Amino acid sequence: MIALLIRDLRLAVRAGGGFGLGLAFFLIVVTLVPFGVGPQGDILARIAPGILWLGALLACLLSLDRIFALDFEDGSLDLLATAPMPLEGVVAMKAFAHWLTTGLPLVIAAPVFGILLHLPAAAQSWLVISLLLGTPALSVLGTFGAALTVGLKRGGLLLSLLVLPFYVPTLIFGAELIRRGAQGMATEVALLMLAGITAATVALIPFASAAAIRVNLR
């Protein structure tokens, strides 16, 4: 399973692998917002948690359709499905590789992006914590959408429509956690909900995704 993780990471950093694409997209979204909203710092600070989370969501979405589609096209997915490795494990490893190449860079770069949106200093650490807890759920939920659309030509748009509604709880609690952190309010509930959603998706979604792939490979 480690071999699969290493292969996916290696593919991501090779030519055309798309590493850093999500990060660059996130940067563009965050720089465009002040142009659209105007330079008032107080308004930007108020909408920053939502914008940052929306940016993270969209950046994550950008590379989701590659998770299984490329392996399906070159036949690796058939071979992986017949390999001595449970398909659930394949899904989990691929989600982990996706998170390492898109989610983790966002978490690390987020404080810089927070400054661009006038996010108060008190909220910076909450921004990192909420992205760290929430983004794994985005990658894992994404595998389910990717698994459902794996055989389809140009399934990327359908994938977005399928996956985005599932991101709503993470978005709500992730942004809420930053907002509460910024205003010095109690953060436990949002924190626990966000962590709980991630734990539940990581535990359950690989089984659903593997089942969807098995159906699509028939």
Add this chain to the structure above:
Amino acid sequence: MAMLSVSNLAVSRGGLPVLENLSFAVESGQALVLRGPNGIGKTTLLRTLAGLQPALAGTVSMASESMAYAAHSDGLKSTLTVSENLKFWASIYAIHDIEPALERMNLRSLANRAAMSLSAGQKRRLGLARLLVTGRPVWVLDEPTVSLDTASVALFAQAVRGHLATGGVALLATHIDLGLEEAKVLDLAPFKARPPEEGGMMGAFDEAFL
């Protein structure tokens, strides 16, 4: 003791039955070549044996974790080198030495080339080298010799012979003569599924909507 046996198997493609009442057994050290016109269901049969799709009826029996499947496409990553590709599959099957496989498929001189710069035949050879690093006794091969030249076909036939000599089994769907005289040939045409109005199977209709 048959390594792979199939009895009264019926398989379907896109919800429609293509083959039925198929029974055969392959003993240790034997190769079986499947023949038949396009569309008869060779690929469908092999995918069913590989467990990628359910059989409509009948049973397939073989030891668990004993089969290596090679499809039309080789499952190569074009930005990885030949040895990186092969090492990946080797470690999936918990085998650590890829040198013998490189040697036997004559890929040693290409080991550090990216897979995208290989010719079609070289890619195919790499795809077949993958079988050698699976360590599995039952090979299920779908058109293994596509885009291979005569020398490479001979190389492949030699690899299959070596596999059979160690007690393995090979099941091949192919249109050309591999030079494997000892292999048994099974023509699939007589097993073509009858249409439902002649008493054939109905097939799982909801499959068509999946």
